Amino acid sequence: MFDLQDKWRQNSDLTSSSSGTDDGTGGCGGQTTLTKTSSPPSSGLRILMKDLSYHVASNKQHGQRAYLLRGVSAFLEPGLVTALMGPSGSGKTTLLDLLAGRTTIGKVEGHLSFGGVQPSKQFLRRYAGYVEQFDTLLGDLTVREMLLYTAELKRPMHEPLADKRREVDKLLRRLALEYCADVKIGDPMAKGISGGQAKRTNIGIALISNPRVLLLDEPTSGLDSYTAHEVMKVVSGLVADGTTIAATIHSPTAATFALFDRVMLLVSK
């Protein structure tokens, strides 16, 4: 993992120092880390992975185990955006699934903690928001209706509707979606909002339950470089309240890459 942005170094109360490396025993993982000695005020959770492995029953060789992750050691800091990079098949989506408590089969080995707590699946599902690679939006709804619909499903039942509407308005502002809030999302047959707006709406769906960790799988894939940059600008602004953010990303432009604070690399063998 590499500290990318000078902005932290420019802050005189933050100093960088080198910390350990670990490339585990096999297929995936391994990075160099630069770390800050003081952490920003935050509502996010520090995620620590040490020698983390995940294996499932192989569907290639009967009776064998397939290690989808092996010996991954890293940490994700609150208030920083980490780029999760690596070749196709190196386990980026698998790692995000694991961190979001979305794995249903397989066995996890090694150490994983969120804010010092060893998380249960329920804990992960409560505190981690996940933005999937492909948009899962209802084309007949407007952006505002989509977010309100999700708020009704995910936010506490006892919360009054007026409060839910206020939260949706806040999110529309944070995600720069105010101008298309009342436009229908649309689908391939009926044109609606743009690709970048759809991606930001998807991010809104993950944020509606106020997660302390936000995980995004390829939030810029399928977008042109300008729109990808706009989306990542919005994402990098979300750390202002201290949320811990990690996103997988392929071939970012230099400007988009500079929006990340850290890089975590997975390798495949």
Ligand SMILES: Nc1ncnc2c1ncn2[C@@H]1O[C@H](COP(=O)(O)OP(=O)(O)OP(=O)(O)O)[C@@H](O)[C@H]1O
């Ligand atoms: N049951 C299984 N048996 C063997 N290999 C498997 C099994 N399930 C998944 N894999 C392999 O696990 C690897 C990890 O996949 P993953 O989707 O996490 O990669 P990725 O880094 O997200 O790739 P991409 O950049 O293409 O999205 C892949 O090589 C996949 O073929």
Ligand SMILES: [Mg+2]
């Ligand atoms: Mg993937």
